[in-house]
Amino acid sequence: MGDIQKLTIDGKNYVLLTEEDYEDLVDGLQADAIMSRVAAGEETWPYEFVKELTESDSRIRSFRNYRGMTISELAAAAGISQPYLSEIETGKKTGSVDVLKRIASALNVDLDDLVVG
Structure with a gap:
């Protein structure tokens, strides 16, 4: 993961990251959700x-x-x-x-x- 910047705008904290890093983060969360369903017994097909x-x-x-x-x-x-x-x-x-x-x-x-x- 690249450089992450922390910003405060109007008293609210934000994190700035590249689009690629954001997509990697989302992909990881989706993969975790899928693996949880598989671990819970959801069938997968070859x-x-x-x-x-x-x-x-x-x-x-x-x-x-x-x-x-x-x-x-x-x-x-x-x-x-x-x-x-x-x-x-x-x-x-x-x-x-x-x-x-x-x-x-x-x-x-x-x-x-x-x-x-």
């Missing part, structure tokens, strides 16, 4: 899987495979038929919000993780 999600034509299939589930296992966990889940995965059907919520719950992800915005 880069390769995140990249797959951005390129996938079916995020549900990608998460299902990542979780090591068969299509039958996920359908049973979500309380829907295997053919219906297959149609959702292939894009033939969209699935209701309720069904997508159940699929997300069975995959242990947020609904937002399944829906590309």
Whole structure:
């Protein structure tokens, strides 16, 4: 960190630092917050899987495979038929919000993780 200047203006104390030092400080605080969430048990995904999600034509299939589930296992966990889940995965059907919520719950992800915005 570079030189830090302390100033008093109108009786208030201020610290003057370079923009680079300020950005480093903010980055460090954000990194600490992220590491705290990870330490508290928040799941992280490997880069390769995140990249797959951005390129996938079916995020549900990608998460299902990542979780090591068969299509039958996920359908049973979500309380829907295997053919219906297959149609959702292939894009033939969209699935209701309720069904997508159940699929997300069975995959242990947020609904937002399944829906590309």
